[in-house]
């Protein structure tokens with residue numbers, strides 16, 4: 446990729462969130478993540494090019510120096526800031542505009558700074574060998590996986606019903622979504638396979654912005670790479686993953702659940718099913734979810750290591766429709782090297798809840814009004830380096846009334862907010878016949894496949910994305926939102942279906 450010779454025809458719309466828009470390269474496994482502004486600021490960018498550069502550099506630093514040490518380096522790809530030709534960015538913004546979902550168009554792509562974050566494309570995993578069926582990539586935005594136990598929590602309901610489930614009622618009441626999702630993060634983070642299965646099924650049924658599936662395009666292209674094609678020899682990424690399943694409000698091109706299961710079927714036809722091609726949709730769905738549960742629990746062996754939750758009772762959300770009595774094998778816990786464990790631990794750095802944190806935020810704010818130069822020294826807006834990490838880890842158990850205590854707690858809270866907002870990307874690469882053959886003589890293998898209903902073979906890799914620092918000043922709006930969500934739930938909560 447040569448930055449001075451960028452061509453918008455090499456890039457296509459890939460997806461977007463609330464803060465950024467992502468385009469992917471058509472051949473290389475690269476994405477560009479560009480900032481977005483509110484549409485009313487489109488003529489008048491809210492920050493200079495230097496500020497935009499600094500903002501993206503902060504994202505890289507926060508991800509590589511802070512989040513990666515908390516979540517585990519193996520899951521993180523921090524990327525690098527790039528400076529793009531402005532003409533390229535303008536053409537790109539025109540090109541992608543018609544592919545953007547209408548409900549995201551209250552913001553526009555930044556075409557003024559020329560700055561972007563360049564990242565590996567996590568939806569196009571490297572292929573060492575051709576595969577029968579194209580790799581799949583599943584993105585889950587799990588949200589907060591625990592109930593607050595802080596003594597500062599003023600409403601009992603917050604210790605019973607999780608934030609996500611309450612927020613769903615608020616979003617439906619305010620027209621953000623037509624239907625409520627029955628996904629509950631506490632089930633996903635439980636480590637109990639049945640509860641996790643239940644959670645993922647509801648993510649699939651009502652994906653909103655919490656669940657997406659990407660599929661690599663090209664089909665036969667990588668079974669027989671074009672001989673003599675220089676592109677094929679320079680990389681192992683035939684084409685980038687394309688979103689095939691997510692919130693239906695996003696775009697008309699996306700499929701419904703039945704067509705999704707139809708597409709997934711070939712991945713799960715094995716053993717006796719391959720012979721008679723018979724498999725119910727329900728069985729396909731179950732196997733697919735099973736693969737995701739395995740990937741989420743996987744990590745590296747020491748399964749069954751107990752998380753430090755105080756009591757199972759607290760980790761069950763009263764709004765979840767999962768029937769507690771269905772837990773047959775007692776409670777299981779998250780393996781300590783699993784992606785879910787690492788995310789949950791980081792989320793739990795929010796020990797005081799926004800209600801307990803807010804007075805400390807005010808203390809810091811007051812201090813900075815009295816001593817404006819201290820903002821830099823306290824690293825409120827970065828830099829996110831080793832010193833920042835030390836500040837947040839050197840937290841006192843008791844509040845001694847100092848500004849240092851308050852700052853450490855605020856930093857911890859902001860890190861927890863990032864962990865509550867990140868996404869998990871699970872890349873599934875179907876194993877090839879040859880790899881299967883390694884496990885025994887072909888005749889033995891065929892017999893074993895035929896006789897057993899052994900799960901389909903995928904190799905997977907798991908990453909965490911969207912690790913931006915949350916601005917210090919967003920804490921006030923966090924408190925207001927929390928109050929609105931809770932009072933809306935108390936007003937309408939149990940009543941909604």
Ligand code: ATP
Pocket residue numbers: 459460461462463464465466467476478564565566567568584657866868910911912913
């Ligand atoms: P949010 O509203 O969740 O905070 P955001 O605006 O911060 O989102 P991201 O979540 O980072 O933006 O990116 C938007 C989407 O682009 C993601 O949900 C994901 O589908 C896709 N995406 C982002 N980074 C990558 C990557 N490195 N590889 C592949 N896809 C990516």
Ligand code: MG
Pocket residue numbers: 462866867868911
């Ligand atoms: Mg995101």
Ligand code: ZN
Pocket residue numbers: 606607608609610628629630631762763764765
């Ligand atoms: Zn819940």
Ligand code: MG
Pocket residue numbers: 462464866911912913
């Ligand atoms: Mg984000």
